[in-house]
Amino acid sequence: MKFLRAAVWLLTAATSLHAQEGHGATPADIQRGAQIFLSNCTRCHGQDGDAISNVNLFSNKFRHAQTDADLINLLRKGVPGTAMPPGNYSDEQAFAIVAYLHSMATTPRTVSTNTNTGDATRGKTIFEGKGQCLTCHRIGETGGYTGPDLAAIGGARRPPDLERSLTDPNFEIRDENRPVRAVAKDGAVIQGTLLNYDTYSLQLIDTQGNLRALQFDKLKEYEFLKTSPMPSYRDKLTAQEIADIVSYLTGLKGTK
Amino acid sequence: MMRARSLALSAAVLLLVQTAYAQVPFDRILKADTEPQNWLTYSGNLNGQRYSKLTQITPANAKELELKWVLQSRPPAEAATKYEATSLVVDGVLYTVQPPNVVIAVDAATGRIFWTHAYIPATTARACCGRVNRGLAILGNRLFMGTLDGNLLALDARDGHEVWKTAIGRPEAGYAVTVAPLVVGDKVIAGPAGGEYGISGFLAAYSADTGKELWRFNTIPRPGEPGNETWAGQSWVHGGGSIWTTGSYDPVLKLLYWGVGNASPDWNGTGREGDNLYTSSVIALEPDTGKLKWFFQFTPHDEFDFDATQVPVLVDAPWHGLPRHLMLFANRNGYFYVLDRVTGEFLLGKPFVKVTWSTGLDAKGRPIRTGHSTPEGSVIYPENQGGTNWYNPAYSQRTGLFYIPSWVDTYSINTSRQDEYVEGNMYNGGGATHNMPGIRSGPVNRRLPELGYGAIQAVDPNTGTVKWQFKMVDVTDSGVLATASDLVFAGSREGYFYALDARTGAVLWKSMTGGQVSAGPMTYEVNGMQYVSVASGNALFTFGLRD
Numbered sequence: 001m002k003f004l005r006a007a008v009w010l011l012t013a014a015t016s017l018h019a020q021e022g023h024g025a026t027p028a029d030i031q032r033g034a035q036i037f038l039s040n041c042t043r044c045h046g047q048d049g050d051a052i053s054n055v056n057l058f059s060n061k062f063r064h065a066q067t068d069a070d071l072i073n074l075l076r077k078g079v080p081g082t083a084m085p086p087g088n089y090s091d092e093q094a095f096a097i098v099a100y101l102h103s104m105a106t107t108p109r110t111v112s113t114n115t116n117t118g119d120a121t122r123g124k125t126i127f128e129g130k131g132q133c134l135t136c137h138r139i140g141e142t143g144g145y146t147g148p149d150l151a152a153i154g155g156a157r158r159p160p161d162l163e164r165s166l167t168d169p170n171f172e173i174r175d176e177n178r179p180v181r182a183v184a185k186d187g188a189v190i191q192g193t194l195l196n197y198d199t200y201s202l203q204l205i206d207t208q209g210n211l212r213a214l215q216f217d218k219l220k221e222y223e224f225l226k227t228s229p230m231p232s233y234r235d236k237l238t239a240q241e242i243a244d245i246v247s248y249l250t251g252l253k254g255t256k
Numbered sequence: 257m258m259r260a261r262s263l264a265l266s267a268a269v270l271l272l273v274q275t276a277y278a279q280v281p282f283d284r285i286l287k288a289d290t291e292p293q294n295w296l297t298y299s300g301n302l303n304g305q306r307y308s309k310l311t312q313i314t315p316a317n318a319k320e321l322e323l324k325w326v327l328q329s330r331p332p333a334e335a336a337t338k339y340e341a342t343s344l345v346v347d348g349v350l351y352t353v354q355p356p357n358v359v360i361a362v363d364a365a366t367g368r369i370f371w372t373h374a375y376i377p378a379t380t381a382r383a384c385c386g387r388v389n390r391g392l393a394i395l396g397n398r399l400f401m402g403t404l405d406g407n408l409l410a411l412d413a414r415d416g417h418e419v420w421k422t423a424i425g426r427p428e429a430g431y432a433v434t435v436a437p438l439v440v441g442d443k444v445i446a447g448p449a450g451g452e453y454g455i456s457g458f459l460a461a462y463s464a465d466t467g468k469e470l471w472r473f474n475t476i477p478r479p480g481e482p483g484n485e486t487w488a489g490q491s492w493v494h495g496g497g498s499i500w501t502t503g504s505y506d507p508v509l510k511l512l513y514w515g516v517g518n519a520s521p522d523w524n525g526t527g528r529e530g531d532n533l534y535t536s537s538v539i540a541l542e543p544d545t546g547k548l549k550w551f552f553q554f555t556p557h558d559e560f561d562f563d564a565t566q567v568p569v570l571v572d573a574p575w576h577g578l579p580r581h582l583m584l585f586a587n588r589n590g591y592f593y594v595l596d597r598v599t600g601e602f603l604l605g606k607p608f609v610k611v612t613w614s615t616g617l618d619a620k621g622r623p624i625r626t627g628h629s630t631p632e633g634s635v636i637y638p639e640n641q642g643g644t645n646w647y648n649p650a651y652s653q654r655t656g657l658f659y660i661p662s663w664v665d666t667y668s669i670n671t672s673r674q675d676e677y678v679e680g681n682m683y684n685g686g687g688a689t690h691n692m693p694g695i696r697s698g699p700v701n702r703r704l705p706e707l708g709y710g711a712i713q714a715v716d717p718n719t720g721t722v723k724w725q726f727k728m729v730d731v732t733d734s735g736v737l738a739t740a741s742d743l744v745f746a747g748s749r750e751g752y753f754y755a756l757d758a759r760t761g762a763v764l765w766k767s768m769t770g771g772q773v774s775a776g777p778m779t780y781e782v783n784g785m786q787y788v789s790v791a792s793g794n795a796l797f798t799f800g801l802r803d
Contacts, residue, residue: 085382088680
């Protein structure tokens with residue numbers, strides 16, 4: 001029966017379903033998909049599906065697959081000319097993996113305690129007004145450069161994770177958002193977000209949006225900060241307002 | 257009668273032609289150190305030292321090194337894949353392999369292409385960690401290459417045409433040949449990768465003439481073979497024991513030395529109780545028969561993916577005042593070892609990076625085990641990629657130092673899991689959570705410094721003491737080359753390629769290649785010019801002194 005459901009689903013997927021649509025997978029399917037994913041995919045992709053640069057398996061966007069049928073084909077045949085190998089998956093197993101990928105796109109790594117239903121329109125207003133978020137963040141070409149660009153944040157983070165970033169910004173500072181502070185030998189202070197560094201220099205984007213390359217031998221000191229410059233909004237906004245902002249951010253999917 | 261005479265004449269002419277064009281008889285490989293202008297094996301010599309007697313480039317003039325030529329990858333070579341091959345050079349011709357299996361012969365002085373032979377692996381090929389190839393072997397006028405879909409090929413070195421192809425293992429089951437083969441006598445020695453797919457590994461000898469398998473040593477012993485008793489139940493069937501880095505050969509002792517990969521499933525030891533021979537071991541075999549002379553297991557019952565797929569480095573040096581045939585071995589498990597390569601006797605073992613999975617080694621070199629992979633996850637130093645890995649070390653006959661590309665003070669969280677074996681799918685039994693991004697992330701580093709660093713370490717083999725280390729912010733996947741002018745060449749993930757002072761580790765010269773160096777450097781000479789060549793990113797970079 002399960003195989004029949006998978007086969008019917010596959011047939012449907014092969015015709016027109018888009019990768020972001022739901023498919024009636026059961027929790028057991030998703031659980032099975034998670035197990036297969038852990039066994040076969042995490043060595044390269046990591047448990048969060050984002051260990052390879054510019055590849056986020058849980059974003060519901062796939063470079064080499066537009067439909068679920070594409071995804072299944074990809075899982076079985078690999079991506080020629082890349083490190084993605086073919087896999088020996090039955091229809092049922094392929095169905096389960098795809099179900100898991102879809103499920104993860106909407107499953108947060110954290111649990112929200114906010115029971116309010118967000119309103120994206122209100123959230124945009126708060127984001128641009130009371131919250132003063134554009135002072136540090138930008139959406140496209142609008143906003144500041146102290147924090148990350150949020151134009152596609154809805155595809156990269158799940159709602160409760162966004163909420164946690166608003167209420168507890170120090171909980172996790174991802175490497176790509178690492179604040180850095182450097183002091184030149186003449187005493188000038190340079191602050192920004194770390195883009196890259198090696199044995200001799202570091203590259204950053206400063207709070208004015210300038211790309212800066214700093215040679216270590218020209219610096220008096222430098223520091224990778226462990227705390228976020230972002231304030232917590234836990235006491236600055238109401239739970240409803242936070243839910244509204246999360247709703248707004250969740251809808252930001254970038255340009256296609 | 258006439259026909260017989262004609263055939264005999266033809267055979268004689270053919271023999272004459274073959275002899276006239278034979279480029280590299282085995283005698284040349286045996287005496288490779290007498291022709292340092294060439295690079296005839298993966299390590300440059302049979303002893304695995306990756307040490308060159310060329311001395312044109314010195315500590316005094318290294319700052320005058322400049323780029324001489326670049327060979328870029330182009331389809332069907334796969335530019336997004338790590339370029340791990342060490343080139344061979346024979347009498348002015350350089351042979352390289354761009355991933356996955358594109359063989360190119362170029363003028364070693366200019367990089368101009370003579371010919372390209374693109375072998376396209378079957379679509380069923382699969383590799384755990386990149387569609388890579390580590391290089392070629394040569395004998396006579398034939399080049400030998402393993403393929404990602406489990407074959408061993410012989411190509412004619414003059415035009416690249418395929419002479420024979422021998423299937424080593426089924427790609428559908430994860431068998432892939434990424435190792436640079438080693439020629440010993442008239443045999444080509446190679447074996448399959450695929451430990452992450454639960455293969456049953458072996459090292460085998462193939463006739464250089466026909467490709468026929470001549471002997472096979474099962475790195476996972478079958479029932480009835482010694483060592484099978486170190487596997488619980490039927491766990492040996494998918495026990496791993498892969499071969500993916502080139503071994504060494506001692507022509508005096510007539511022993512072949514090779515490092516063996518991890519046990520499968522990698523992180524889950526439950527169900528394969530026992531030492532799991534000969535995984536994570538170095539084996540010493542008789543090259544004519546494949547018979548085991550001795551073995552030494554670095555990581556019994558491995559649960560961390562600590563392959564022993566490092567190059568065994570053979571050194572004849574005094575040991576406590578007496579001359580001795582030694583083997584130096586920097587292991588992925590974080591320990592540096594010195595063994596007697598006649599008997600396999602353990603002489604010394606000392607960690608060269610932080611190690612927490614064991615508290616030390618006993619008198620026989622067996623680790624005193626304290627750490628395990630667990631369902632909840634265990635923090636283990638060194639990290640899953642090891643204190644070092646497949647990227648080759650080097651030994652200088654002048655300084656007496658052993659140079660290790662190291663990952664220092666790195667850890668990962670090792671988690672065990674029950675995995676079902678399915679042919680052609682991963683069979684890891686768990687995994688490692690890394691702080692290190694995979695190398696395919698590009699030359700970008702934003703890790704915090706406290707998560708460890710990369711280094712070239714110079715170790716005194718007599719004591720295991722690190723005499724100097726050249727620290728890099730990011731870790732390195734580069735091999736090391738030592739020369740008789742007291743230089744050490746090595747690269748970095750950051751993209752730099754360095755000339756270091758072999759006695760102090762001081763940087764004498766560096767060049768930014770714009771990609772990650774994940775190959776071993778080599779050197780050769782053409783028309784009086786010494787070149788140093790290394791693959792980085794998707795291209796082969798070759799340097800020499802300014803004209």
